[in-house]
Amino acid sequence: MNLTAVAAIYKFEMARTFRTLMQSIISPVISTSLYFVVFGAAIGSRIQEVDGISYGAFIVPGLIMLTLLQQSLTNAAFGIYFPKFTGTIYELLSAPISPIEIVLGYVGAAATKSIALGLIILATAALFVDLHIEHPVWMMLFLVLTAVTFAMFGFIIGIWADGFEKLQIVPLLIVTPLAFLGGSFYSIKMLPEFWQDVSLVNPVVYLISGFRWAFYGTSDVSIALSLGMTLVFLAAPLAAVTYIFKTGWRLKS
Amino acid sequence: MPVFPTAPAILTVSGVSKTYEGGFQALKSVDLEIARGEIFALLGPNGAGKTTLISIICGIVNLSTGQVTVDGHDIGRDYRAARSKIGLVPQELTTDAFESVWDTVSFSRGLFGKTKNPAHIEKVLRDLSLWEKRDNKIMTLSGGMKRRVLIAKALSHEPELLFLDEPTAGVDVALRREMWEVVRKLRDVGVTIILTTHYIEEAEMMADRIGVISRGELILVEDKTELMRKLGHKELILHLQEPLAAIPPGFSDYDLSLSAQGHSLTYSYDTNAERTGIASLMRRLAEEGIRFRDISTKQSTLEEIFVNLVEERA
Numbered sequence: 001m002n003l004t005a006v007a008a009i010y011k012f013e014m015a016r017t018f019r020t021l022m023q024s025i026i027s028p029v030i031s032t033s034l035y036f037v038v039f040g041a042a043i044g045s046r047i048q049e050v051d052g053i054s055y056g057a058f059i060v061p062g063l064i065m066l067t068l069l070q071q072s073l074t075n076a077a078f079g080i081y082f083p084k085f086t087g088t089i090y091e092l093l094s095a096p097i098s099p100i101e102i103v104l105g106y107v108g109a110a111a112t113k114s115i116a117l118g119l120i121i122l123a124t125a126a127l128f129v130d131l132h133i134e135h136p137v138w139m140m141l142f143l144v145l146t147a148v149t150f151a152m153f154g155f156i157i158g159i160w161a162d163g164f165e166k167l168q169i170v171p172l173l174i175v176t177p178l179a180f181l182g183g184s185f186y187s188i189k190m191l192p193e194f195w196q197d198v199s200l201v202n203p204v205v206y207l208i209s210g211f212r213w214a215f216y217g218t219s220d221v222s223i224a225l226s227l228g229m230t231l232v233f234l235a236a237p238l239a240a241v242t243y244i245f246k247t248g249w250r251l252k253s
Numbered sequence: 254m255p256v257f258p259t260a261p262a263i264l265t266v267s268g269v270s271k272t273y274e275g276g277f278q279a280l281k282s283v284d285l286e287i288a289r290g291e292i293f294a295l296l297g298p299n300g301a302g303k304t305t306l307i308s309i310i311c312g313i314v315n316l317s318t319g320q321v322t323v324d325g326h327d328i329g330r331d332y333r334a335a336r337s338k339i340g341l342v343p344q345e346l347t348t349d350a351f352e353s354v355w356d357t358v359s360f361s362r363g364l365f366g367k368t369k370n371p372a373h374i375e376k377v378l379r380d381l382s383l384w385e386k387r388d389n390k391i392m393t394l395s396g397g398m399k400r401r402v403l404i405a406k407a408l409s410h411e412p413e414l415l416f417l418d419e420p421t422a423g424v425d426v427a428l429r430r431e432m433w434e435v436v437r438k439l440r441d442v443g444v445t446i447i448l449t450t451h452y453i454e455e456a457e458m459m460a461d462r463i464g465v466i467s468r469g470e471l472i473l474v475e476d477k478t479e480l481m482r483k484l485g486h487k488e489l490i491l492h493l494q495e496p497l498a499a500i501p502p503g504f505s506d507y508d509l510s511l512s513a514q515g516h517s518l519t520y521s522y523d524t525n526a527e528r529t530g531i532a533s534l535m536r537r538l539a540e541e542g543i544r545f546r547d548i549s550t551k552q553s554t555l556e557e558i559f560v561n562l563v564e565e566r567a
Binding site (some may be wrong): 003004005007008009011015016019039086088089090091092093095096097098181248252253 | 273274311312313314315322332333334335336337339341343347348349350351356360361362363364365366367368406531
């Protein structure tokens with residue numbers, strides 16, 4: 001295991017984050033605050049409690065997940081796409097490092113950044129609503145598993161993309177709708193039965209439900225199912241990444 | 254020029270072919286052995302397969318058939334050991350933009366699994382006249398400076414085998430000479446160097462051995478001085494006082510040619526022959542009353558040899 005190389009990639013990626021601190025940290029915090037002002041204070045005060053939780057507090061886990069999914073995905077996608085775009089990928093391909101090590105470096109850094117963001121949003125939320133976290137360890141576990149899973153998806157998108165457009169298209173057209181329809185702002189139990197069943201095909205439902213359970217002890221689907229599905233989603237990109245490096249798909253001719 | 258015929262090979266390429274997905278065959282069963290410590294120049298026109306060959310050895314392109322070993326390590330099975338011995342300076346100026354020179358060079362060392370060694374990085378930067386620029390962002394550097402950064406990155410992990418893919422393309426004369434100096438210094442400390450170049454002058458000045466690649470085939474590998482001796486010939490040019498209408502009869506033994514206006518007579522001869530024939534030619538010319546006001550000689554350059562070789566195959 002070339003841990004020095006993993007550390008080098010990780011450090012390089014984290015330095016990129018710190019260089020763009022304003023857009024990396026400040027903008028999600030501002031947009032989350034706006035969500036709270038609109039949904040928590042303005043509209044939320046007129047919405048009745050969901051599962052015995054005030055609406056403002058109810059949306060906190062969903063909002064964190066929303067940012068977590070988007071940030072993990074775009075960070076990792078951009079992290080590996082950029083060397084491809086500039087050509088510096090030659091160095092990565094010619095270095096004595098294994099695919100696993102490359103993934104560890106890039107995905108680790110992207111996940112670290114989005115986890116930090118998630119926690120910052122959590123702290124921001126605490127300023128607006130009364131928060132209590134019933135299962136903090138599980139909360140962290142869901143946070144980490146989700147960040148890693150989506151960073152891995154992002155990594156694959158970054159390898160697949162051959163233009164900036166493709167880099168944007170998946171987060172915009174797939175992940176954001178899935179996150180919004182996955183119960184970020186509502187419990188899927190509020191939906192008509194038919195749409196509840198449809199929602200269950202949406203992987204994000206399991207992530208948000210499990211995450212919300214860690215906060216308030218209530219969930220749309222059972223916690224075991226949430227955790228199981230999260231692990232399945234982790235395995236899928238893992239298999240894809242292994243295949244990519246084995247064949248050199250989109251990386252080597 | 255030192256040649257190392259008995260030194261163990263640091264690089265062995267056997268039967269390497271590459272066919273790209275579109276069906277284009279970039280390499281056709283290339284065999285090559287590079288001795289430790291030599292400077293090898295790979296010459297060839299654009300699209301001949303130079304970069305493909307280098308990319309395969311370095312792990313950037315997959316080979317279709319064949320085998321490559323670096324210091325005995327197979328580049329596929331034992332890629333870690335093989336790659337850690339290689340430094341690559343790519344042809345394109347592919348650098349990061351926002352990182353500082355120091356950071357990007359240190360990053361390369363880390364990528365190759367070497368522990369931090371600021372003293373070594375400092376030495377590399379100083380050797381390449383980059384020390385003053387160590388804190389500058391790469392995007393603020395000139396093209397020549399970026400080229401040096403790429404060399405510094407390749408040297409950051411102390412490679413034993415260095416690939417320079419057109420290191421002096423688009424580099425001014427002063428910098429080119431400086432780079433040659435760097436290459437010589439590297440060779441002096443035992444680094445094996447493989448360079449591709451368009452500047453035949455470069456190969457002529459630097460290389461111990463020369464390989465010529467054309468249309469994916471390695472058509473020739475030869476010791477440089479041997480190559481120039483074998484394929485090179487010399488010309489003696491006599492600038493005449495009175496123009497001649499034709500080469501006078503009785504000179505058919507000599508390989509002579511007359512210039513268009515008859516103002517100069519060119520004699521081609523083999524420098525390695527026991528007798529060059531110059532003295533007797535001079536005597537005969539004097540006897541015929543042909544007088545000349547000046548003489549000059551010209552040796553065929555590697556460039557001419559190269560062009561002839563590639564054209565022969567085309």
